[in-house]
Amino acid sequence: MESMLHITTLHYLVLGAALFLLGVIGVLTRRNVVVVLMSIELILNAVNLNLVAFSHYWQGMPARLGGGPLALHGQVFAIFVITDAAAEAAVGLGILIAFFRNKETVNIDEVNLLKW
Amino acid sequence: MFFLNHIWLIPLLPAFGATIMFFFGRKLQKATVSAVCVGTIVLAFLMACGAVWQYSAWSSTQEHFHQPYQTILYTWLGTDTGHMNYASHGGSPALFQADAGFLLDPLSSIWLLFVTGVGMLIHIYSTGYMAHEGGYYRFFGYLNLFMFSMLTLILANNYVLMFVGWEGVGLCSYLLIGFYFHRKSATDAGNKAFIVNRIGDAGFLLGMFFIAWYFGSLRFTDVTAAARSGHFAIGDPFITAATLLLFVGACGKSAQLPLYVWLPDAMEGPTPVSALIHAATMVTAGVYMVARSNALFVLAPTSMKTVAIVGALTAIFAASIGLVQNDIKRVLAYSTVSQLGYMFLALGVGAFSASVFHVFTHAFFKALLFLGAGAVIHSMSGEQDMRNMGDLAHRIPITYRTMLVATLAIAGIPPFAGFFSKDEILWQTWTKETDAYRILWFIGYATALMTAFYMFRLIYLTFFGKPRMSHEVEHHIHECPHSMAVPLLVLALFSLSAGWLSWPPSLGGSARFEKFLAPVFAKEAQVFQEEGKAAQLAAGEKEAEHTSPTEYLLMFLSVGAAAVGWGMARRSYNNADKGYSEPIAVAAPPVYNLLLNKYYVDEGYDYVFTGRRKLGNVRLGVLGLGEASSWVDSHVIDAAVNDVGWITRLTATISSWWDKWIIDGIGVNGPAILARMLSYPARLFEWGLVQWYALVMTAGLVGFVFYYVYH
Numbered sequence: 001m002e003s004m005l006h007i008t009t010l011h012y013l014v015l016g017a018a019l020f021l022l023g024v025i026g027v028l029t030r031r032n033v034v035v036v037l038m039s040i041e042l043i044l045n046a047v048n049l050n051l052v053a054f055s056h057y058w059q060g061m062p063a064r065l066g067g068g069p070l071a072l073h074g075q076v077f078a079i080f081v082i083t084d085a086a087a088e089a090a091v092g093l094g095i096l097i098a099f100f101r102n103k104e105t106v107n108i109d110e111v112n113l114l115k116w
Numbered sequence: 117m118f119f120l121n122h123i124w125l126i127p128l129l130p131a132f133g134a135t136i137m138f139f140f141g142r143k144l145q146k147a148t149v150s151a152v153c154v155g156t157i158v159l160a161f162l163m164a165c166g167a168v169w170q171y172s173a174w175s176s177t178q179e180h181f182h183q184p185y186q187t188i189l190y191t192w193l194g195t196d197t198g199h200m201n202y203a204s205h206g207g208s209p210a211l212f213q214a215d216a217g218f219l220l221d222p223l224s225s226i227w228l229l230f231v232t233g234v235g236m237l238i239h240i241y242s243t244g245y246m247a248h249e250g251g252y253y254r255f256f257g258y259l260n261l262f263m264f265s266m267l268t269l270i271l272a273n274n275y276v277l278m279f280v281g282w283e284g285v286g287l288c289s290y291l292l293i294g295f296y297f298h299r300k301s302a303t304d305a306g307n308k309a310f311i312v313n314r315i316g317d318a319g320f321l322l323g324m325f326f327i328a329w330y331f332g333s334l335r336f337t338d339v340t341a342a343a344r345s346g347h348f349a350i351g352d353p354f355i356t357a358a359t360l361l362l363f364v365g366a367c368g369k370s371a372q373l374p375l376y377v378w379l380p381d382a383m384e385g386p387t388p389v390s391a392l393i394h395a396a397t398m399v400t401a402g403v404y405m406v407a408r409s410n411a412l413f414v415l416a417p418t419s420m421k422t423v424a425i426v427g428a429l430t431a432i433f434a435a436s437i438g439l440v441q442n443d444i445k446r447v448l449a450y451s452t453v454s455q456l457g458y459m460f461l462a463l464g465v466g467a468f469s470a471s472v473f474h475v476f477t478h479a480f481f482k483a484l485l486f487l488g489a490g491a492v493i494h495s496m497s498g499e500q501d502m503r504n505m506g507d508l509a510h511r512i513p514i515t516y517r518t519m520l521v522a523t524l525a526i527a528g529i530p531p532f533a534g535f536f537s538k539d540e541i542l543w544q545t546w547t548k549e550t551d552a553y554r555i556l557w558f559i560g561y562a563t564a565l566m567t568a569f570y571m572f573r574l575i576y577l578t579f580f581g582k583p584r585m586s587h588e589v590e591h592h593i594h595e596c597p598h599s600m601a602v603p604l605l606v607l608a609l610f611s612l613s614a615g616w617l618s619w620p621p622s623l624g625g626s627a628r629f630e631k632f633l634a635p636v637f638a639k640e641a642q643v644f645q646e647e648g649k650a651a652q653l654a655a656g657e658k659e660a661e662h663t664s665p666t667e668y669l670l671m672f673l674s675v676g677a678a679a680v681g682w683g684m685a686r687r688s689y690n691n692a693d694k695g696y697s698e699p700i701a702v703a704a705p706p707v708y709n710l711l712l713n714k715y716y717v718d719e720g721y722d723y724v725f726t727g728r729r730k731l732g733n734v735r736l737g738v739l740g741l742g743e744a745s746s747w748v749d750s751h752v753i754d755a756a757v758n759d760v761g762w763i764t765r766l767t768a769t770i771s772s773w774w775d776k777w778i779i780d781g782i783g784v785n786g787p788a789i790l791a792r793m794l795s796y797p798a799r800l801f802e803w804g805l806v807q808w809y810a811l812v813m814t815a816g817l818v819g820f821v822f823y824y825v826y827h
Contacts, residue, residue, distance in 0.1 A: 028814065111806060115802065
């Protein structure tokens with residue numbers, strides 16, 4: 001019973017994979033750019049989840065192998081990714097607004113000016 | 117020494133007059149024009165007298181004994197720093213250099229005196245003769261310019277400056293022959309004179325270049341000194357060539373065969389011009405040049421023979437034409453050519469001083485004849501044809517008497533001037549030539565007979581016989597004004613007495629003229645003696661100095677010839693009435709026609725040299741050359757040009773085709789087309805949907821992962 005409640009790294013990874021898959025499907029299938037951007041956020045957060053999960057797992061390892069409570073690289077890296085995601089959302093939305101002013105649409109399949 | 121030091125002023129004075137006429141003449145009164153132009157010549161004459169007087173004093177001093185006086189103002193052509201250095205014959209460096217320098221020696225003294233003297237008289241005469249003519253200032257401007265050129269020619273100390281004067285007198289001759297420029301015949305005659313003279317001038321130039329190359333100097337003193345130095349053999353081919361070329365120049369200027377044709381036509385000019393330029397002064401420039409180059413000519417016996425033969429032939433040729441001419445000035449023109457022939461005959465036999473002496477006496481009596489003819493024409497209201505004259509002797513007595521003096525002089529009747537000079541020439545020809553060349557003497561002798569005949573024919577036709585002019589003209593006959601009469605009288609005086617300067621030793625004289633010229637020609641006799649026919653020459657020289665029976669015989673013969681000519685003319689023409697008959701026309705009509713038409717030389721030249729007449733269908737001469745050139749130009753040159761153009765166009769067409777289809781088509785557009793064709797399948801992948809790209813990326817990623825995981 002207790003073993004049933006114990007959340008292992010594998011759980012995190014499965015959850016991350018599910019989120020990543022959701023994100024990819026969203027990016028590939030949704031026409032609305034806003035939704036695509038949101039899906040990208042999902043992908044990034046799936047990656048963050050993996051990073052944090054592995055880092056947590058690594059904290060449980062003996063110090064002589066580089067583990068221990070201070071092995072926080074994964075968490076720190078996740079903070080950077082969150083920052084990066086915020087910046088990316090800002091730029092993406094900026095481009096989207098500029099695009100909307102020209103085309104009066106936010107559909108990604110209509111973004112084809114550079115097509116031959 | 118003022119006059120001698122300022123000898124350059126002599127030519128500059130008339131140049132000053134000419135300049136004034138050029139700039140201001142149009143606005144000046146006739147009296148002012150006369151004062152300026154005659155004044156410059158009078159001053160020049162006085163300065164010339166002073167210069168010759170001072171020269172004779174200078175050259176008789178011990179240190180300058182018999183030396184020529186030379187003054188060099190500046191180096192005019194080819195300075196030391198210049199680029200005209202060249203190697204003379206023998207390799208030593210020399211300068212093609214010419215000074216603005218003046219040379220006075222006995223030879224140029226004589227020319228200087230009679231040119232300024234006769235020139236002055238003719239200027240004075242012209243003030244009367246041209247008084248009623250238009251272009252008065254122009255006439256005197258040209259005359260002054262002529263005097264400047266002639267004096268430059270005479271006083272130059274080198275060939276180049278002499279050539280400047282030589283061309284200058286040619287120019288003035290052209291301008292004055294064509295003075296009545298509204299008359300086509302006058303301008304044609306001017307052109308003829310100018311063009312024929314160009315042929316001679318080309319010879320002169322070439323001869324000059326030969327001399328510059330061979331002697332390394334163009335100064336007369338240097339060339340003469342070099343020629344007499346003994347370094348050059350007699351018969352040296354280069355000296356022969358140079359002298360022959362110089363003689364071509366002399367032939368042009370002095371109207372010798374075959375270049376004499378311009379002189380008779382030159383009578384189109386006003387009569388004073390004929391007297392000054394085409395009788396007394398300019399036409400003797402050739403004689404002067406040959407005499408000036410005597411040191412060269414004696415080294416070239418071939419040239420001397422050529423000069424003598426050409427001179428003799430010209431003398432008899434022109435005299436025979438003169439026998440039948442009817443235009444009073446043309447008779448005198450042919451007489452001039454004939455007398456010039458005498459001068460060249462004398463030069464050719466080596467009797468240089470005799471030739472110069474004949475130039476000297478001829479200047480007076482021939483100028484007088486022309487001026488007298490001018491006075492006759494003046495009194496006859498412009499009539500020049502002797503067939504329409506007659507019986508003028510008592511109507512214009514001064515003209516008649518002075519012309520008679522000149523005629524006696526030219527015919528060689530003693531004691532008039534021509535007797536001494538002509539007799540000297542004939543005597544020298546007899547003594548200096550041997551064997552077959554004695555024929556030159558016979559030619560000269562026959563010419564003397566003809567001369568007497570045609571001159572007395574002129575006198576009798578003009579002044580005796582029945583009056584043959586119209587009543588209108590007869591009514592206007594008048595003696596010439598004083599300005600014309602005085603020069604006639606002065607010239608008559610000299611025509612009588614000029615010969616006395618060289619009274620021959622055989623008649624108890626001392627040949628002062630010859631002795632005066634001795635420094636210029638002295639060495640010639642010696643060179644001639646070295647030539648090989650020494651014995652004969654030595655004998656000749658000896659005879660010339662002493663008297664010999666032959667000389668008296670020849671003298672008697674030539675006087676006899678003159679008397680016979682006179683008598684024949686008197687018998688034929690003394691009573692000439694209208695329609696009188698020419699004795700030659702009666703005796704031999706073909707000969708008469710031949711002579712009257714001047715041996716058809718002008719026509720012959722038209723056929724052969726000018727090409728004005730066609731020989732059958734062929735045109736020779738200059739015009740023929742022009743036609744041939746035109747044909748070559750249009751048929752060969754232009755054809756070649758067109759062919760080249762055609763070839764260019766063809767190659768351009770090919771090149772254009774190549775460029776359009778090969779370079780542009782295959783080379784440039786080909787790859788582009790290929791790229792476009794290849795791009796069709798490639799761009800199918802690029803359909804412009806971002807999510808498709810993302811899907812491919814994802815698929816690729818998944819593919820890589822699977823590959824690495826399960827490989």
